Amino acid sequence: MSTRRLVGNFAQLSTTLFDQVIVELQGRYDKSSTLPRPEEGKVFGKGFGYGSAALGYEFTRTLGLEQNSILNYGKLRASVAQVGRDTGPYRVLSPLTSNTYIGGGFRNDFFGSNPILKPEQTRSYEAGVNLQFFQNRLGFDFNYYFSRTKDQLIAPRVSQATGFILQYINGGVVTNEGQEITLSGTPIRSDSGFGWDILANFYHNTNRTESLPSPLTVVFQSDAFITNVHQGGAFVGRPITGIAAYDFQRVTNPESPDFGKMLINPTTGYPIPGNTFTYVGNRAPRFTTQVTNTFSYKGLGLSFLLDFRVGGKVVNGNDLYSTVTGTGPRTTERYKEVVFDGVVTNADGSYSPNARPVELTQGYYQNILGAVGTPFIEDASWTRLRYATLSYALPAALLERTGVIKGLELNVTGRNLLLLTKYTGADPETAASGSGVRGGGSNGFDYGNVPATRGVDMGLRVTF
Amino acid sequence: MKKYLLFLGLLVGGTGALSSCESFLDVNDNPNNPSEATPNFLLPNIIANGIQTQMFTSLRTPYIEQYIVSRTVNSGGNDQYRFTNAQSTNTFNYSYFQSGGNIPPMIKAAQAEGSVYYVGAGKIMQALILAHLTDMMGDVPYSEAYQGGANYKPKYDSQEQLYASINQLLDEGIVEMSKPASENTRPLYSTSPSESGDILYKGDPAKWVRLAYSLKARQLNHLTKKASYDPNAVLALVDKGFKATTDDAQLQFQAAVAPLVNSTNIFGTTRSNFGTATFSNNFLDYLDGTTFPGVTDPRFGIMAPTTSTGAAPGAGTPAGTNLTPGSTLTDFYASWYARDLGYFEVITYHELKFIEAEAAFKAGNKARALTAYKEGIRAHMAKIGVGGTFAAPAVTFPVITPAQITAYLNSAAVAQTAEQLASPTNPAVPRAIMEQKYIAMFLNPESWTDMRRYDFSSAVYVNFQYPTGNSVNADLSGNADPKLRFPRRLLPGATETLYNPEEVARQFAEAGATTNDDYIGKPLWFDRP
Numbered sequence: 001m002s003t004r005r006l007v008g009n010f011a012q013l014s015t016t017l018f019d020q021v022i023v024e025l026q027g028r029y030d031k032s033s034t035l036p037r038p039e040e041g042k043v044f045g046k047g048f049g050y051g052s053a054a055l056g057y058e059f060t061r062t063l064g065l066e067q068n069s070i071l072n073y074g075k076l077r078a079s080v081a082q083v084g085r086d087t088g089p090y091r092v093l094s095p096l097t098s099n100t101y102i103g104g105g106f107r108n109d110f111f112g113s114n115p116i117l118k119p120e121q122t123r124s125y126e127a128g129v130n131l132q133f134f135q136n137r138l139g140f141d142f143n144y145y146f147s148r149t150k151d152q153l154i155a156p157r158v159s160q161a162t163g164f165i166l167q168y169i170n171g172g173v174v175t176n177e178g179q180e181i182t183l184s185g186t187p188i189r190s191d192s193g194f195g196w197d198i199l200a201n202f203y204h205n206t207n208r209t210e211s212l213p214s215p216l217t218v219v220f221q222s223d224a225f226i227t228n229v230h231q232g233g234a235f236v237g238r239p240i241t242g243i244a245a246y247d248f249q250r251v252t253n254p255e256s257p258d259f260g261k262m263l264i265n266p267t268t269g270y271p272i273p274g275n276t277f278t279y280v281g282n283r284a285p286r287f288t289t290q291v292t293n294t295f296s297y298k299g300l301g302l303s304f305l306l307d308f309r310v311g312g313k314v315v316n317g318n319d320l321y322s323t324v325t326g327t328g329p330r331t332t333e334r335y336k337e338v339v340f341d342g343v344v345t346n347a348d349g350s351y352s353p354n355a356r357p358v359e360l361t362q363g364y365y366q367n368i369l370g371a372v373g374t375p376f377i378e379d380a381s382w383t384r385l386r387y388a389t390l391s392y393a394l395p396a397a398l399l400e401r402t403g404v405i406k407g408l409e410l411n412v413t414g415r416n417l418l419l420l421t422k423y424t425g426a427d428p429e430t431a432a433s434g435s436g437v438r439g440g441g442s443n444g445f446d447y448g449n450v451p452a453t454r455g456v457d458m459g460l461r462v463t464f
Numbered sequence: 465m466k467k468y469l470l471f472l473g474l475l476v477g478g479t480g481a482l483s484s485c486e487s488f489l490d491v492n493d494n495p496n497n498p499s500e501a502t503p504n505f506l507l508p509n510i511i512a513n514g515i516q517t518q519m520f521t522s523l524r525t526p527y528i529e530q531y532i533v534s535r536t537v538n539s540g541g542n543d544q545y546r547f548t549n550a551q552s553t554n555t556f557n558y559s560y561f562q563s564g565g566n567i568p569p570m571i572k573a574a575q576a577e578g579s580v581y582y583v584g585a586g587k588i589m590q591a592l593i594l595a596h597l598t599d600m601m602g603d604v605p606y607s608e609a610y611q612g613g614a615n616y617k618p619k620y621d622s623q624e625q626l627y628a629s630i631n632q633l634l635d636e637g638i639v640e641m642s643k644p645a646s647e648n649t650r651p652l653y654s655t656s657p658s659e660s661g662d663i664l665y666k667g668d669p670a671k672w673v674r675l676a677y678s679l680k681a682r683q684l685n686h687l688t689k690k691a692s693y694d695p696n697a698v699l700a701l702v703d704k705g706f707k708a709t710t711d712d713a714q715l716q717f718q719a720a721v722a723p724l725v726n727s728t729n730i731f732g733t734t735r736s737n738f739g740t741a742t743f744s745n746n747f748l749d750y751l752d753g754t755t756f757p758g759v760t761d762p763r764f765g766i767m768a769p770t771t772s773t774g775a776a777p778g779a780g781t782p783a784g785t786n787l788t789p790g791s792t793l794t795d796f797y798a799s800w801y802a803r804d805l806g807y808f809e810v811i812t813y814h815e816l817k818f819i820e821a822e823a824a825f826k827a828g829n830k831a832r833a834l835t836a837y838k839e840g841i842r843a844h845m846a847k848i849g850v851g852g853t854f855a856a857p858a859v860t861f862p863v864i865t866p867a868q869i870t871a872y873l874n875s876a877a878v879a880q881t882a883e884q885l886a887s888p889t890n891p892a893v894p895r896a897i898m899e900q901k902y903i904a905m906f907l908n909p910e911s912w913t914d915m916r917r918y919d920f921s922s923a924v925y926v927n928f929q930y931p932t933g934n935s936v937n938a939d940l941s942g943n944a945d946p947k948l949r950f951p952r953r954l955l956p957g958a959t960e961t962l963y964n965p966e967e968v969a970r971q972f973a974e975a976g977a978t979t980n981d982d983y984i985g986k987p988l989w990f991d992r993p
Contacts, residue, residue, distance in 0.1 A: 003491045033489040044492035045485070095497035100725045101516060102718055103508025103663045106501045107566050112612040113499070158616040159964040160557040160957075161605035163565025167613050216616060220962060231962075249978070267942070275549075275980065276965050 004089045005033040020061040027051040032086035038116050043092040048119045052081035073132035080126075084119040087153045091117060091168045111155060112164030120170070122149040137189075141182040148175045148210075156219045171213025174240055178205035197294040204287040207239040218244065218277070226432045226445040229373035230315045231277055241284040241443065243313055244277035245373025251343060251351060258351040262342030269356035270364060271340055273371035280374055283444030285381075286311030299395060299409075304388035314380035314428040315373070317447030324370035326362050336360050380428035380444060385418035407463035416454040427451035503582040504650060504660040506570040510586065511664045514563035514593045515715045515810055518909060519730035520554035521600055521954075522808075523737055525909040528951050529902075530746040530777060530928060532738070532796060537780030538933035539740075544778050545937035545951050547984055549958035552601065556957030559597045560609060564590060568610050579650040581669050584640030585662060588676050591633035592713075592810065595683055598626045599913050600954045602988040603971060620967045623989035630683055634676040641669040641676070664713060675713050678705035678816050682910070685819050686990045688826070688917050695827035702820040709847050712812040717805050731907065732804040733797045733856065741796050742786045745774030746927040750903050755927060756877035762868045766848050766861050767906055769798045778933035791857035798859045800848050801907055809908060814843040818901035821885075825894040830882030837885065837897050838873055844904035845869045887923045898924045912951075916991045919947040939981040952987045955980050 013025040028050055035046035060066060060074040094113030096106040124147035131140045151170040158167045181202040188196040212219055212234070221232035233244035249263045249272040262271050287310055294303040322328030337359055343351035358364075369375060391411035399405050421428055425446050432445035493499065526532045527542035534543050542551075567586045574582035597604050606629055608618035621629070653667025654660050665671040681701035687693045706712070718727045720734070728734045749755045751764035764770055769788060772795045775781040788798035796802060817840030824833035849864025872878065879885045879896040887895035898914060902925070905911045918924045930941070930949065940949045956968045977983035 005489050005491055007485045033491045045489040090494040093499040095494040095499050099509035100723050102512040102727050105505035105508040107509040114613040160561040161609045161618045162612050162616055163610040169613050
């Protein structure tokens with residue numbers, strides 16, 4: 001049982017001026033039982049204020065364009081908002097837990113307390129425009145946003161020399177910047193009853209971990225510990241949806257002409273697995289686009305959604321597993337003789353190209369290739385037909401005679417009918433431990449996951 | 465301006481209204497568990513988990529020490545000098561989170577109420593925990609440890625600095641524990657309403673003082689490779705250390721009855737950590753008359769069944785051999801040291817006697833060395849020679865009579881003159897002392913420290929064998945210097961490689977190592993001249 005109490009005070013002002021300018025102001029002051037007031041020596045009851053201001057302007061009214069045959073509606077909007085957030089209970093003075101080993105009594109629990117926690121603050125700015133053309137036959141909506149969250153309330157895993165396994169802290173600045181474009185149109189609407197509607201959404205988001213609480217350089221998402229050699233991690237200057245992985249040891253001196261080349265062990269002739277997690281890619285896409293087309297003719301309807309994703313990485317843990325166990329397609333080259341493309345370190349510190357031929361043994365797949373993460377990271381771009389629906393509604397005139405049934409519609413929907421991707425696994429749209437993980441979650445980690453199913457539904461809808 | 469709308473939220477303003485919220489919001493103390501406790505409820509965990517740390521280390525070190533080997537041929541495991549970060553994780557984390565992290569709040573609470581013996585016990589336990597950790601791993605955090613949110617990546621102190629900190633903690637602990645009982649408010653040990661406080665010595669501060677001196681002697685005696693090594697200083701500390709086996713610092717195992725979990729012997733059948741292990745013939749050769757022809761050690765049959773033949777590291781043992789008689793379990797589980805309700809030794813009277821013997825030998829006081837050496841053997845034999853039974857597997861341990869001890873002490877297995885203490889091939893090396901210490905310190909991680917100090921030399925450890933098989937750690941076995949072909953340190957814990965990677969990288973850089981297999985062969989500070 002745990003108790004969190006929050007006292008909130010609101011004020012809101014909402015007004016429309018001259019029927020064309022909408023102004024909305026909100027203010028809020030919260031006091032939370034979960035945040036401390038160290039200056040007063042209290043472990044509860046910190047107060048914090050925040051609010052928002054939004055402005056909308058329907059300029060087409062000012063210009064008298066409501067009946068204009070080309071542009072009949074136009075609105076500009078902008079807003080700024082600040083939101084404060086408290087934390088969970090009992091994080092200022094962490095409770096002890098029972099010692100279940102010899103001697104009994106108490107010991108520290110997993111979470112380290114923090115007597116100086118502060119509220120998390122997010123400030124966001126948005127601006128957008130909404131235009132309707134040709135008497136609403138074509139609509140365009142553009143939105144831009146930028147948000148910055150600081151003093152995030154997080155509990156990263158830390159060195160246990162701190163005395164704890166996880167530590168409650170305020171820390172880190174994360175920004176999100178993005179654009180959303182929505183186009184909706186009706187290219188054809190004929191008198192014969194044929195209609196074609198298109199709805200297209202474009203979405204682009206840039207997420208960045210601006211800073212992490214010093215001296216952390218990375219926060220690993222512990223629920224994304226999927227393989228031994230890959231982790232979800234937020235690195236400074238990188239997206240929070242980053243992938244951390246082991247790589248082969250490489251020439252790290254940027255002055256060297258061999259910079260970035262793989263180091264080869266001169267006595268064995270094999271590459272050398274590294275043992276530190278470094279940033280190797282982002283699991284989030286560069287942008288996504290969804291296009292829905294709907295055709296209708298009398299009672300017949302056909303609608304389908306095409307989904308495009310460009311960029312972003314996925315970790316193919318199944319490939320790693322099958323390579324290590326010797327059952328993967330990579331291991332079909334077993335016993336082949338190769339010379340690894342890399343360099344060996346000379347006695348004087350310079351490098352010379354590796355020339356030593358070696359065999360691709362199972363030991364190599366198991367202890368060298370399988371001991372690094374980078375070869376098992378793939379591009380997650382896709383084009384997919386997320387669904388297609390064909391429906392037919394019986395004409396009302398036909399049903400009138402029954403006197404009971406008012407409507408009868410038959411439909412067939414196919415889901416995930418088509419997936420075009422370069423990903424060698426089942427489906428790059430995947431998450432290893434569900435979507436409940438905070439931050440980057442475990443999206444983009446494919447390790448024994450069940451991919452989305454492909455299916456066909458048939459339906460009959462009867463209205464009485 | 466046709467419409468004009470105005471909403472004003474009710475502002476529950478004014479400081480008067482807000483201050484009435486004070487009691488409503490005062491709910492941030494967890495009602496289910498306390499956030500602080502009196503020192504007597506914190507000390508038991510510090511002692512028990514502080515010692516359990518060494519048990520986790522002992523899942524690995526007995527293979528290095530060749531007390532035991534894998535039953536599997538070419539196992540690719542510890543007996544072939546291959547280690548993983550995960551195998552070090554508990555050694556590191558139990559030193560801090562489970563045990564050490566509770567010491568600063570306990571000392572603070574004890575100081576506030578004037579319980580000086582708890583302050584002393586906290587300091588001595590901190591020294592004990594830190595000494596074990598640094599001897600296994602080298603540089604570890606201490607000066608920046610236990611700072612919670614104020615420092616999530618504590619810097620590692622150098623081992624030299626840690627040895628100084630350990631010494632200081634022990635000196636401070638001795639001062640507290642030497643104060644008269646009148647200066648101490650809370651009893652150091654209590655059985656009412658439930659057992660609390662000093663579960664190690666049941667409230668005897670004089671034993672804590674002797675423990676502190678014994679630990680100081682052990683740590684100082686680690687520095688035998690250094691020019692500054694002073695055996696007489698070690699002997700002065702030994703004089704103030706343990707007086708008898710009843711002083712031994714050891715944890716008694718208990719039946720795992722709820723709420724206790726995993727409280728039986730780490731080496732035992734219930735916890736089942738050693739099912740794939742058997743005795744090494746390096747160890748059995750000392751007991752069965754191989755190393756000492758014609759002398760069967762009375763401890764054979766107690767430390768290991770007399771049917772055991774042992775195996776060499778990497779060689780394994782055929783299925784169905786080296787089992788506990790009358791059972792299909794490994795013979796290791798028939799050892800006195802594997803009894804589920806036995807004890808785990810941290811530092812003992814018999815160890816101190818061997819420290820005394822070695823230091824006296826090096827100080828040129830051979831007569832004292834011989835006496836202490838024989839007393840060490842006698843004390844160990846008397847301790848484990850009390851008989852008893854155990855199940856399962858069903859084992860009956862024989863009693864060692866005083867006459868048997870005398871007979872053994874007078875036998876060819878034991879040095880009878882000061883000259884016989886030394887190795888026949890090297891008069892500077894006290895082989896007889898170290899090999900009897902090795903037997904008496906069965907499974908204790910401290911034996912690894914002794915082996916490192918003597919570079920695993922065959923002049924001392926005559927039966928020691930280099931592991932065979934093609935899975936042997938090639939970075940070590942291929943080393944040009946034969947002294948550098950052995951494990952000298954454990955790897956950093958797996959959590960440290962994740963959450964404190966810069967410090968781990970610094971350790972590798974300072975050791976001059978690039979791979980884990982290479983790193984473990986690099987001698988620590990105490991192990992260098």
